């Protein structure tokens with residue numbers, strides 16, 4: 001018996017030794033190319049992921065990048081995050097290089113957690129998926145459609161502010177902003193507008209959003225498992241909506257141009273194939289998540305900055321109240337009104353410069369290439385660190401591109417605005433956010449309703465900011481409301 005246990009022990013030790021050797025060998029070999037950018041791969045497997053995530057949890061994600069730029073005296077450096085060898089390209093030149101080499105040298109890449117939460121989209125490559133999505137969206141996001149949405153956004157904002165803000169002395173801004181953008185997305189993407197139906201969706205959506213960039217550990221209680229379960233629940237709900245819509249389209253109860261769902265159901269590809277119900281459900285799920293969380297982060301930070309900067313608030317108030325006074329009672333906002341909101345949009349842009357909702361994007365090198373004299377091997381992940389949250393980032397917070405980068409100054413966006421590739425909250429190149437104009441409308445409508453009703457004051461003056469993966473005030477931004485008199 002003793003021999004048996006001894007052999008087992010020896011077998012175990014040999015197995016562990018061999019595994020460790022393979023791990024280290026693999027780990028080292030990934031970095032054995034000539035003339036790689038400077039940088040450290042960090043620990044085996046984990047790499048520098050913990051450092052990368054923890055700087056975000058401390059509200060200073062830019063620290064990860066700036067520490068390394070300073071240490072290696074280079075705006076290009078290698079690291080290992082989310083378990084893969086990666087290279088960070090910082091600065092306007094890095095942005096320009098990546099944005100203009102989309103599908104030539106790089107393609108989009110998503111961490112495993114994203115692919116597992118959206119399994120049906122894995123049947124084709126992310127490039128094909130992106131192309132399909134981009135073909136679908138213009139119909140839904142073209143100027144003429146957007147013009148129609150302004151009135152709908154205005155009336156939903158009216159109901160949202162009446163139920164969530166009015167007659168309250170104090171509110172929590174972040175959940176309210178999410179409720180607003182989610183309500184709009186449900187109404188405009190799938191024509192769901194019953195608040196109780198929307199409320200049923202909201203909680204699982206939050207679970208999916210927080211699991212997307214989590215460690216992909218499918219164990220009880222992990223954010224990842226919760227996200228998978230929540231996405232299955234939403235998918236099932238969406239499938240019900242999709243099936244009902246098919247019936248309604250057939251009987252003429254629903255129209256082809258009604259929303260993006262009708263559009264997806266009625267459009268076919270070059271070969272005449274229609275999208276499957278599951279594919280549509282997954283696309284809508286992705287759009288609902290990507291399209292509402294980002295804008296709600298922007299709205300939240302607009303409230304934060306306006307409460308901190310009374311002179312900026314005054315400028316926005318003046319612009320919005322003039323528009324409000326020019327309207328007849330019950331008349332909805334329209335395209336001309338939006339065009340008059342120039343200062344408000346400059347303010348929103350300055351907010352997104354300092355607090356970009358998305359911290360950047362991943363790409364995968366599909367060919368070997370040289371950047372700034374450094375060799376980047378095919379298969380490496382490329383992180384675009386163009387947009388980093390808060391006090392410093394490679395372009396948004398760099399004195400090289402924005403004078404006094406810490407200062408909140410909406411006039412930066414007057415005239416020609418910032419230099420190309422320096423202000424990139426919506427990304428750039430062929431993958432630039434297709435929802436940019438839609439987002440502009442919903443943010444401006446939100447600002448209109450907010451300032452025409454209230455002044456506000458933060459209840460926690462130094463509330464901590466957490467970036468995980470989007471920036472959020474740690475306590476949800478509680479504010480005291482002061483309704484305007486008369």
Ligand code: HEM
Pocket residue numbers: 108130133134287290291292294295298356357358360361362424425426427428430431432433434435436438439
């Ligand atoms: C303030 C709000 C928003 C911000 C800051 C934002 C930002 C971004 C960024 C930076 C990207 C590019 C990511 C990359 O380069 O990998 C992106 C892509 C995308 N966004 Fe947005 N977005 C916002 C709102 C929206 C809205 C409202 C929608 C839908 C109506 C939307 C739909 C999309 C889609 C579908 C993509 C993927 C495009 C592709 O893969 O080619 N976004 N967004």
